[in-house]
Amino acid sequence: MTTTRVGIAAAFPPDTLVALETLLQAMADDELIVGYWDSEWTGIAPILEEDVAMSSLAQDEIGHARALLGLLGELRAEDPDALAYDREVEALRHCRLVDHPRTDWAFTIARRYLYDEADAIRLEALAESTFRPLAELVAKIRREEVYHRMHASAWLRRLADDAGEGRSRLEAAWLALLPDAATVFTPLTDEARLVAAGVMAASNDVLEARWRQAIGGTCRELGLTVPGPAADPASGRSSHGDGVRWLWGQATMVRRLDPEAAW
Amino acid sequence: MTTQAASAPALEAQVWSALADIPDPELPLVSVVDLGLIGRVKVSSERIHVELLPTFVGCHALEVIQGAIADRLAGLAATVDVEPVFDPPWTSDRITVEGRRRLTLMGVAPPSAGGASLISLDAPVACPHCGSARTRLDNAFGPTQCRTMRYCLACRNPFEAFKPI
Numbered sequence: 001m002t003t004t005r006v007g008i009a010a011a012f013p014p015d016t017l018v019a020l021e022t023l024l025q026a027m028a029d030d031e032l033i034v035g036y037w038d039s040e041w042t043g044i045a046p047i048l049e050e051d052v053a054m055s056s057l058a059q060d061e062i063g064h065a066r067a068l069l070g071l072l073g074e075l076r077a078e079d080p081d082a083l084a085y086d087r088e089v090e091a092l093r094h095c096r097l098v099d100h101p102r103t104d105w106a107f108t109i110a111r112r113y114l115y116d117e118a119d120a121i122r123l124e125a126l127a128e129s130t131f132r133p134l135a136e137l138v139a140k141i142r143r144e145e146v147y148h149r150m151h152a153s154a155w156l157r158r159l160a161d162d163a164g165e166g167r168s169r170l171e172a173a174w175l176a177l178l179p180d181a182a183t184v185f186t187p188l189t190d191e192a193r194l195v196a197a198g199v200m201a202a203s204n205d206v207l208e209a210r211w212r213q214a215i216g217g218t219c220r221e222l223g224l225t226v227p228g229p230a231a232d233p234a235s236g237r238s239s240h241g242d243g244v245r246w247l248w249g250q251a252t253m254v255r256r257l258d259p260e261a262a263w
Numbered sequence: 264m265t266t267q268a269a270s271a272p273a274l275e276a277q278v279w280s281a282l283a284d285i286p287d288p289e290l291p292l293v294s295v296v297d298l299g300l301i302g303r304v305k306v307s308s309e310r311i312h313v314e315l316l317p318t319f320v321g322c323h324a325l326e327v328i329q330g331a332i333a334d335r336l337a338g339l340a341a342t343v344d345v346e347p348v349f350d351p352p353w354t355s356d357r358i359t360v361e362g363r364r365r366l367t368l369m370g371v372a373p374p375s376a377g378g379a380s381l382i383s384l385d386a387p388v389a390c391p392h393c394g395s396a397r398t399r400l401d402n403a404f405g406p407t408q409c410r411t412m413r414y415c416l417a418c419r420n421p422f423e424a425f426k427p428i
Contacts, residue, residue, distance in 0.1 A: 049402040052412070056404035063321010063408075136349040140320055143352065143428050146382045147403055 005074050005133045012131075016197045019190040020131060021075060022093075023200070026188060026237060027122070028068035029094035032084065033244065034115055035061030036251050037102040046105050053151060057112075060144050067137055085255040089248045093237045096180035096230070101243035103176075106159050106169035110177055113152040114215070114227065118184035120145055121211045130198035153218070160222040174224050179231035182208055186236030274339065275306045281335050282313070288327045289407055292365045295328060299357025302348060311340040316353035318428075319408040355409075355427050367391045372398075372413065372424035388424050390415035398422075 009017055039058035045051040069080040076083070097115055102108050123142050129135040159166040185208035194200045202210075212226060219226045230236050254261055282304075283296045295301060295315075302314030313332055317325050329345045336343045355374035358366070363373035375386035384403055387396045395417030402412040403426075410423045 049404075049412075052402055052406070053404040056408055059321050059323070059408055060319065061321075063319060067320050136352070137320070140317075140349045140352040143354070143382065144319060144408075147426070147428075150384070151403060 005071065008132055009075050012197055012199075013193070015190055016193040016199070017075070019188065019193045020199055021072060022188045023191070023194060024068050024072040024075075024134075026093045026095070026186075028065045028072065028084075029092050030098050030115070030119070030184065031061045031068065032065035033092065033094040033247070034098040034112075035059075035065060036247055037098070037108070038112075040102050040247075041108065050105075054108075057148060057151070060148065064141050064144075067141075071133055071137065081255075085252045086259075089240055089245050092240060092244070092248070094240075094244075095183040095186055095237050096232075096235070096239065097177065097183050099240055099244050100177065100180070101241075101247070103173065104169055106166065107173035107176070109152060109155040109159060110170060110173040112148070113156045114177060114181045115184065116145065116149045116152045117215050118181075118211050120149060121207050121214060122184065125201040125207055126199075128198075128201060134199070156218075157222065160224065171224075178225060178227050180236075181227035182211075182230040183233070183236035185211065186230065186233060270308070271306055274308070274311075275304060277339060278304055278306055278311055278313070278336060281339070282332065285328075285331050285335055288324045288331070290366065290369060290371065292369045293362050295332070297359045297362030297365065299353060299359065299362070300328065302351070306340065309340060310342045310344070311336055312344045312346065314348045315345055316351070316357070317347050317349070318353050320349075322408060324407075355425060358425070366425060370422055371410070372422060374425040374427040382427055384411070384427075386427065388413060390418060390420065391422055392420050393418035 009020065012020065035058045038054045038061060041054035042051060042058070045054050065084070066080060069083050072078075073080040073083055097111060097118075100107070100111060120142075123138050123145065126134055126138045127142070129138065156170075159170040161167075185204040187204045188194075191200065191203055195203050208229075216226050232239070279296070282301055283294050285295045287293050287295055287298050287300070290298070298318070300316055300318070302316050304314070305312040313336070315325070315329060315332070325347060329347070332345045333343050356376070358373060366373045370391050372388045372391045375388065384400050388398050389396050390398050393415060395415055397416040398413050399416065400411060401414050401421065405412045405423055409426050409428070411426055412421065413424050414421050
C-alpha cells in the first residue's frame with residue numbers, strides 16, 4: 001500500500017507534488033493545533049459533559065492530523081511523528097484562526113464554529129480528489145465532522161440566545177476572531193496546479209466564498225457579523241503568536257525530553 | 264499450483280475463524296469480526312494480509328487491535344500484515360446482528376440500524392437494560408470516540424450508546 005500511495009502521487013508532475021505536500025501540511029497543522037487547544041479544556045470545561053466532549057473532539061482532530069501526516073510521511077519517506085513534533089514553532093503552517101489561544105468558553109465555541117464550517121467546505125472540495133488516498137481519508141473524516149458541527153452549532157446558538165454574560169462574551173470573541181476567520185482559506189503556493197490536477201475541486205478563493213455563503217444565514221439570524229476577507233492574508237499561515245509558542249512547548253515536551261520514548 | 268489453490272480457501276477459513284476469537288479491547292464481549300472491523304483478507308502460504316477498518320481515524324485502540332491480530336495469526340503464514348485502510352470507510356452499519364446482540368449484553372445500545380447513511384442523533388435508541396424506547400441523549404460524546412451517553416426515563420439508568428457513524 002505504501003508503494004501504491006507513493007505510486008499514485010508519482011503520477012503528478014513534481015511541482016504539483018510539492019503543492020500536494022503543502023496542502024497536507026496545512027490541513028494537518030490546522031487539525032493538530034485546534035486539537036491541542038481543545039485538549040486544554042480537559043478537566044476544566046464549564047460542565048462535565050463538555051470535559052468529555054472536548055476530550056473526544058481533541059482526540060478526533062489530533063487523529064486526523066496523524067493520518068494526514070501519515071500520508072505526507074509516505075510521500076516524503078519520513079516518520080509522521082518526526083514531521084509533527086521535531087519542528088520549531090516557526091515551521092508550523094496552521095492558520096491564524098486556530099493560532100489564537102483557547103481563551104474562554106465563548107471564544108472556543110466561536111472559533112470552533114468558524115473553523116468547523118470552513119473545514120467542512122475544504123473537505124467537500126477534496127471528496128473526489130484524484131489523490132485517492134486523500135479522498136478515502138476525507139470520506140472517513142467527514143463522517144466524524146458531522147458530530148463536531150452539531151456540537152459547535154448547538155453551543156453557538158445557546159450562547160447567542162443568552163441574554164447576559166454568554167452573549168457578551170460571544171460578541172467579544174467574535175470581534176477578536178473576525179480579522180483571522182478567513183485565514184483557513186489562505187492561498188497555498190501553486191494551488192492552481194492542485195486544481196488543474198483534480199486534487200482539489202476548487203481554489204481557496206472559491207472555497208472562501210462558499211464558506212461565507214454557508215455561514216451567512218446563521219450569522220445574520222444570530223446577529224453576528226459575517227466575516228470578511230482576512231485582515232492580513234499574506235501571513236495567514238506563517239505568523240504565530242505567543243499562545244501557540246507556549247502550547248507547542250507543552251505538546252513537544254516529552255518528545256524533547258526523550259525522542260526515543262515509546263508510548 | 265493446484266495444491267495451493269485447494270489449500271488457500273481452507274487457510275482463509277482458518278484465518279476468519281481465528282479473527283472471530285479476537286475481542287475488541289474496549290468492548291470485550293464483541294469480536295473484531297462482529298464489529299465489522301475486518302475488510303479484505305488475502306491469504307497465501309507465504310503471506311496473510313488483513314485490512315483493518317478503523318471505527319474512527321484517531322482510534323487509540325487501533326494499534327492494540329493490530330497487534331492482537333498479528334499475534335493471533337502468527338504461524339499461519341510466514342508473513343502476517345495488518346493494514347489499516349479507509350476504503351471502504353467503516354460505518355456502524357457494518358456491525359453484525361450478533362455484534363449488536365453482544366453490545367446490548369454489555370449494556371451498550373447498538374447504533375440505530377441503517378442510521379449511518381444519515382447520521383443523526385434524533386433516531387430512537389432502546390435502553391439496553393429495560394428495552395424502553397423512552398431514552399434521551401445526554402451527550403453526543405462519550406468515554407470513547409465511538410460512544411454517546413444517554414439516559415433511560417423508564418428504568419432511570421444512564422447508559423452508553425454506539426454512535427451512528
